[in-house]
Amino acid sequence: MQGKPVVPLTLAGVAALVLVAITLVSVWSLAHPQRDPVGNALAAMGARLDGVRSWYAQGPVEASPDWQAMRLNVPGGDAARGRLAMVEYGCGACHVIPGVASARGTVGPSLDGLARRAYIAGVLTNAPGDLTRWLMNPPLFSPETAMPNLGVTEADAADMAAYLYTLGPDA
Amino acid sequence: MTDRPPRPQTRPHIAPGLRDVARPVVIWTLHFILVYAALSAACAERAVASYPAAVIAVSIGTPVALVLAGWGLLRRGDQPMRIAARVTIIISLLAILFNTAPVLLLDGCR
Amino acid sequence: MNGPSTLDTYGSQTSFSSAGTGADATLVLTTAMSVAAAVIFLLVMGAVWLAWRRDRPGSVWWIWGGGVILPVIALGTLVVASTFTLAAIGRVDDGAPVIEVTGHQYWWDIVHDPEGRALRDANEIVLPLNIPVTLSLKTEDVIHSFWVPSIAGKMDMVPGRINRMTVTATEAGRFRGQCAEFCGLSHPLMAFEVVVLPQAEYDAYLEDLRSEARDADTAQLARGRDVFLNEGCIACHAIRGVAEGARLGPDLSRIGARATLGAGMWRMNVGNLAGWIADVQDMKPGAQMPSYNHLSGPDLRAVAHYLASLK
């Protein structure tokens, strides 16, 4: 049968490849998330893909402006930073927030589709300025609310509002 | 007395016998139980025995176990059973020595 | 079930970096054994490789050499080295200050005992830098296991027993620990933090434990304190100077000063506190505390602010 030395050579070769691959993968998995060339490269590639995708999604530039999207534009708000701030302030203890893995609270309403809502907490119109102000001090607008004043800074509130308006505007 | 069927003729045991293969490692088992029991008696809450007593028990038990397990180590022969007996003896002797590690390396329960 | 929020915990719970004498000695042993194991593995695989290429019977001396003599030398060395390491790190220092840690489903009760007076805290163990401390480990219910990989190896907390181990933290900082013995529904949510402080700060911490909790100095905080007193919280929780004696739940006298909420799982802030009080059973299923979802909105806010103010 296959008693030729070439076969065990292949066997040993593949086994060695498996070993090398596992070693490389182990080393990579040990890298700190912030100081990881492979992970950063992958993230950068992902961001570029996102850019391409959104460019296609927005369609040709000469199309009419999307008034709905512009209505929800929060001046100075950075959605990515807002997402992290959500975690910092513990919003997830009470709310479900899509995109924030740990936010699965059921104390307050889910924030999914927030961009489509007419009012905030039934007392404020759902507009960037009102949402930012609400986040900074909810009891000021709704004295009976269970949502505490979390001590959110204005910049953080703008970031969080920007993130919240990414939830479900186009559905 | 009742009629008995013909007794089967006893056949020769295969030399050197299963017993030589099992004996050393049975001795290891007994030695292990001795060490475990001595340490448990000395070091558990009840403290039935003192720690020196446990050390004395192990010190007496170990040479005895080594002799009993090592008996027949130098017997020659290359039938499979004889080889198996020899290998078992050597592994058991080593294992008995390893059983004494706690008493050799430490000087108290804790 | 709700999961833990992201905390900046990277590398705070690993045995690869050692901040305590126990973890340190173990890491040396781990490294030596790993290198030896890798070498032995390559040697055995080399033997397989040679055997594969060979075409005639080998000698039984291979069995004696590879199967008995070399292993006995390696194992003998290992037993001696590991036993000496064990004797060094497993020694309990009876003169060292004692910190009593009691495991509960699913949190940790901490009692510092510097001069025979029980100073209670929870879910955050403060250790003095470079001073041996003896941890006295117990459990109130099932078996838990106390493990702070960067400080020392683990030790179980077994009903009916008190296990003790002496640790010396050699590096200031925050380290994460976690229950390592499966203890029920919220076992994965039973962590804690170890804070290693230089002597002066450590003494200040103990002083803090001796003094009464911060006063409720605004109307809202006073309302929160009243809610705490009137809604039954004091049946389980103690706050020094406000309601003492209850031990079924964690001591809350300095809860606001801790970095985490819910036994090392969530960032300590008003938002998480409010969510925790209103729906603890969702955040930590199976915890002994009921969800306080009958509080009015302002009451909930007040008690959350009050607890956050206890620093």
Added chain:
Amino acid sequence: MIDATADRPRQGPVLEELRTYEEAWATPPGWRRLSSVSHRVVGQRFIVTGLVFFLIAGFLALLVRTQLIVPENTFLDAETYNQVFTMHGTLMMFLFAIPILEGFGVYLLPLMLGARDLVFPRLGAFGYWCYLFGGLIVLASFVFDAAPDGGWFMYTPLSTKEFTPGLSADFWLIGITFAEIASVTAAVELIAAILCTRAPGMSLTKMPIFAWYMLVTAFMITVGFPPLIVGSILLEVERLIGLPFFDPALGGDPLLWQHLFWLFGHPEVYIIFLPAAGMVATMLPTFVGKPLFGYGYAVAAVVTMGFISFGLWAHHMFATGLPTITLTLFSAASTIVTIPTGVQIFCFILTLAQKRPRLTVPMHFILGFLFIFVIGGLTGVMLAAVPFNWQAHDSYFVVAHLHYVLIGGMVFPLIGAFYYWTPHFTGRMMSERLGKWAFWLMFSGFHITFFLMHITGLRGMPRRISTYPAGIGWDRLNLLSTIGSYILAAGVVVFVWDFIAHRWRGPLAPRNPWKAGTLEWLYPPIAPGHNFHAIPRVHSREPLWDQPDLLENEAHETRGLLRDAPHGRRETVGCHPLSGEPLQIVRLPHPTWIPLLTAFAVAVSFSAVLASLYDIAAAGAVAALFGFAAWAWEPSETGQTITTNDEGTLPVDVASRLGHTHIAIIGTLMIMVALFASVLFAVMFLWNVQPEFTRLAGDPDLFWTSIAVACGLGMSLVAWLARSAPMAVLDLAVALLAGVAGWALYQAVLPTDPMATALAATLWVMAGFIGTQQFVLLYWSLFLALRKVSGQVAAGQIVPEINRVPYALVTAGMLIAAAVVLAAPQLEVLK
């Protein structure tokens, strides 16, 4: 499941005188196949059922890995996750690994040893049904939404009523204990079969090495399983009626459970590993084309492993706070077990060196086994070092280690064995191409999954957590492990597909397809569906290599003992346990429904306990007793003789202490002694670690204790007399004395309150166990008396009387030991 009569290769002309033989050994067709007790049918049942449990458990493992693919995942909630990992471990350890290996043993051993069937076919069939029903009870917990969720080692007090209310733990305890009946019955059967039914001339040293591995494994099962059976019974009793065995407030100790569990649990790992290593030792020489190198060394390695592996149990308890010196003892013992393992591995390596092997699919899996198992063994040595163990224990490092040992040491050889022996089951070859795909997928997937777990564990991830925080340093490792597990699963799927599809796609297997040397390949695969028309005399360990005449003729024309079945009865040759020379003719049973019905009665009884319907449980137990009686009622044939062509006249079912039933009784008594020793260990352990509770129990009555001992000794004496003078009146005397001894023991422990202290509770268990032994003797003796009175017994038919002697003696010994234990607290010196 496999009935390949259609494509069975032709055997040449069916000779007229063989017809009665074919008829005598025919497996009943259709649904009546369920009544078959043939080792081939029972072995295949074990193998296929075990494979199904493997697939279920593997699916659960994928659920676990999928939950852990990202941090804070919500794929499974915590409760489901706990159930899933508990059931994964439980199914793999108890319902897959041991039964499937025993299935291979049951199927292969008679063929390798030159027997027409196992010696106790009905016992084997009964064991299978117990395994199946026990496994179904465990699985049924999913249906009742009460799947066990305490981890596969069920630590107390988490598994007690206080912390696990409901039935989930009861499903586990009752189902697993039931399934373990299969393991211990199979162990007794394999011991008797290996020692008593070998081909003429097959002395112990001419036995195929696989039989050595299985013999040691079977002995290990008889000693290793009883601690867990005792532990399970204690825990179930604590859950049902509240005896405080594990409650420290009443002098119990949660560590008692850990000791009993790991006294079983560590040998169990070797019980799983040894048969698989035996398969490697059987397959490897075939592909090398030379005998196993160092047979004597391998035998020594197996025997020493069988013993030393019992001395390691506490290394699972290094973090529980045992004294340092005890840790060192177990640490040293855990390292030294490497020596026999190393000897064995080098036997394999040197076998490989003799000649360039053929690189078949089973050979791939053997090389994979060497590669993976050596890593697992090395990490095992690392874990034996206590300081390292304190970091790695209960972390993912241990998960990695145990999967390296179990998948590398057992699953890889097992799948190799499937490729190797499947032609024997089905008559067709499995695919070389798919087999290599399966191997490479499994091999690479395995390493990606589990190698990384070493790192995950040392980076601080504990096992059994359903969720972990993002960013702590485990995210990527877990992601990769999960991807690896899918690759591993893909390999398993390829294998299973091949195993199913080869039934119609595989080429017909030729006679001795791998050119092996062992006797199971004497016949063309699946050809007759039963074993040897005549049992050849064996002169070598590899008869098919060294006795060319065996393969030159048609298989059914082989010269040997018992040329056909002139009486229309199933018969095989019984041998001297050491020399292998013929000693007797063993008459074997025909297909019967009794094992199935009896197992069903036991299953009803166990399920009724689960449902707290105790009258139904009692009825089931009584029905089972009737089943056993009906089983044993058939007339004895001792005293007949059969003239064979080569070996002269041989007695049927010889009345001798070398007979198979007596050997089986010795095996059974090993189980009984191990059970008793486990109870005794519990007594002494609690006495030793909870000194303040020993005086609270109330004093056992020494008068009644001495009565019990006296009756026990009298019972042994009468049983000994009855062996040469079988009379119904002596049987009645044994029954009476056994009954009185049991009653007296009950009176002796009556003054102690079992609810008050754990020690008293264990004394009651000790008395209860001896009471059960007395009941067995009483039932047995009444049965013998009834047979004699009804004229069933002819002169010289004294096999049961011979077998009863050691049973009575051992029981009396237990009584004396119990008397010492009961009297000890009242002796001044020990106060």
